[in-house]
Amino acid sequence: MEDAGEALAGNGEVLLLGGGNPARIPEVQRAFREAMGSLLDDAPRFDRIVGDYDGPQGNAEFLSAIAGLLNSQFNWGISENNVALTNGSQTSFFVLFNMFAGTNRDGREQRILLPLIPEYIGYTEMGLGKCIFDTCKPSITLSGDHQFKYHVDFEHLQIHSHTSALCVSRPTNPTGNVLTDAEIEQLYVLATERGLPLIIDGAYGTPFPNIIFTDATPFWDSNIILCLSLSKLGLAGVRTGIVIAHEDIIQSIKSANAILNLTPGSFGPGLTTDMVRDGSILEISNQFIRPFYQSRAEIAINWLESELAGYPFRVHTPEGAIFLWLWFKDLPITSEALYQRLKARDVLVIPGEHFFPGLTEPWKHRHECIRVSYAQDQQTVERGIAIIAEEVRAAYDDEAS
Numbered sequence: 001m002e003d004a005g006e007a008l009a010g011n012g013e014v015l016l017l018g019g020g021n022p023a024r025i026p027e028v029q030r031a032f033r034e035a036m037g038s039l040l041d042d043a044p045r046f047d048r049i050v051g052d053y054d055g056p057q058g059n060a061e062f063l064s065a066i067a068g069l070l071n072s073q074f075n076w077g078i079s080e081n082n083v084a085l086t087n088g089s090q091t092s093f094f095v096l097f098n099m100f101a102g103t104n105r106d107g108r109e110q111r112i113l114l115p116l117i118p119e120y121i122g123y124t125e126m127g128l129g130k131c132i133f134d135t136c137k138p139s140i141t142l143s144g145d146h147q148f149k150y151h152v153d154f155e156h157l158q159i160h161s162h163t164s165a166l167c168v169s170r171p172t173n174p175t176g177n178v179l180t181d182a183e184i185e186q187l188y189v190l191a192t193e194r195g196l197p198l199i200i201d202g203a204y205g206t207p208f209p210n211i212i213f214t215d216a217t218p219f220w221d222s223n224i225i226l227c228l229s230l231s232k233l234g235l236a237g238v239r240t241g242i243v244i245a246h247e248d249i250i251q252s253i254k255s256a257n258a259i260l261n262l263t264p265g266s267f268g269p270g271l272t273t274d275m276v277r278d279g280s281i282l283e284i285s286n287q288f289i290r291p292f293y294q295s296r297a298e299i300a301i302n303w304l305e306s307e308l309a310g311y312p313f314r315v316h317t318p319e320g321a322i323f324l325w326l327w328f329k330d331l332p333i334t335s336e337a338l339y340q341r342l343k344a345r346d347v348l349v350i351p352g353e354h355f356f357p358g359l360t361e362p363w364k365h366r367h368e369c370i371r372v373s374y375a376q377d378q379q380t381v382e383r384g385i386a387i388i389a390e391e392v393r394a395a396y397d398d399e400a401s
Contacts, residue, residue: 058085133358171320240268
């Protein structure tokens, strides 16, 4: 994040393929500008949104609209009492993870189980105490000449006495993996049998922004904590996280908000409540956002296959999100060293070793991968991929010479 911030503040041209900024999709940007115009034209509403605190649970109209949307789409039978807002998903997970993990009053340690790694880099170091994660290495299947996919390794997945919750992202950041319905169902059964919540990070998922390119059934009940966000719609700057959970969990988040922030921000809900209420947020997601990213992913993979023909690379099958996860088997240098070489050439990616929270055993694979965003404009992505390929080819060629 520091490198990305310095790049944005500097005068030089840096190819930002490492961050999580969403693309600026013209049709989506137009819808947000129109919503902003309507908000500015409604003086009483604008004054209320920017001048008054909402309650610590979040904007009441937005909470009601979200509950209504989810009920109409999925018949979940929730109310506004099952919904809370936070100042971005990072805040949602900070509160949730420290709610369920850490040291109890009796001195017992509790941990969150991450059933599938690699997993979101933002989870790392989120606990206020010691390491708060357990995890299990995935099983890997290869497909075609250049793709692969991670799966939950249920045979080796262990739920311990200190396990307090399970957590997955769907689609997964960094890999673009979408856990199958069968995997979600099996995790749900494992969690429910032990009285543990299953946390699903849906920042890229359904019902919005729905950056999912494969079949994935939305799933929720009172034992699931579903986290959504406005960020990947194209509203990263408004910092609005959404949590759908049992009323007791919502009350705890409400209390945490009151302590940490007094209340979540009002601008994101104020801008999008009408979109949620009339369902146009789903139309934007399905008609513009999902097809945009799916097309960009296919184009980026074609560039990689052209640039790295004859070299041992694979990309995780892109099933969603806005990243490509590249695996360079037996790469002679670490992904951190590759990151530094690319940074020296003004290309920013994210080295893979940072996406394995909770993994304590050595695993060479984690040092052979990088995350690349394809959300930037096509010229930037194409140039960045060309430079990445040059450095990767050079690393393999130097080893062979």
